[in-house]
Amino acid sequence: MEVRDATPDDDVASFLAAHNADRVARKGELVDALAHPHLIAGEFDGVLTYVIDGEDCEILTLHAEPRHTGAGTALLQAVQAVARGAGCTRLWLITTNDNVDALRFYQRRGFRLTHVHPGAVDDSRARLKPEISEIGDHGIPLRDELELSATLRPFSPRS
Numbered sequence: 001m002e003v004r005d006a007t008p009d010d011d012v013a014s015f016l017a018a019h020n021a022d023r024v025a026r027k028g029e030l031v032d033a034l035a036h037p038h039l040i041a042g043e044f045d046g047v048l049t050y051v052i053d054g055e056d057c058e059i060l061t062l063h064a065e066p067r068h069t070g071a072g073t074a075l076l077q078a079v080q081a082v083a084r085g086a087g088c089t090r091l092w093l094i095t096t097n098d099n100v101d102a103l104r105f106y107q108r109r110g111f112r113l114t115h116v117h118p119g120a121v122d123d124s125r126a127r128l129k130p131e132i133s134e135i136g137d138h139g140i141p142l143r144d145e146l147e148l149s150a151t152l153r154p155f156s157p158r159s
Contacts (some may be wrong), residue, residue, distance in 0.1 A: 098136025
């Protein structure tokens, strides 16, 4: 599946808003996802936003519609290439304790659970983003942030 940089003509704002991901509460702050670079998979089958900070690249948002079409994997591979090209050695993200689908997706692609932030979602709901639901996917109470990361290996030339 083809992945490209978003252009001003792409309606990324509507896509992210439909996924309640235009503003991302994580690690005690509210981040405007539209203020960061976005990648688009296929004919708008998915969007990934990311933040490069030194040797780290954060996946701020990743949403694919419909799921299980390869859009998420294609976006992940594309951001890995972008991050490597920027000299990053770590790719990381925050998800929530209810997001078992994301935990499966990322762990199958080499990510490891590196930190648990107990009560972080409760805090974000109280201070930053009151529209965060108290009950998440699968009826699981939405309370904690889970941090996952993967080490990026530099590109190696073929012999």
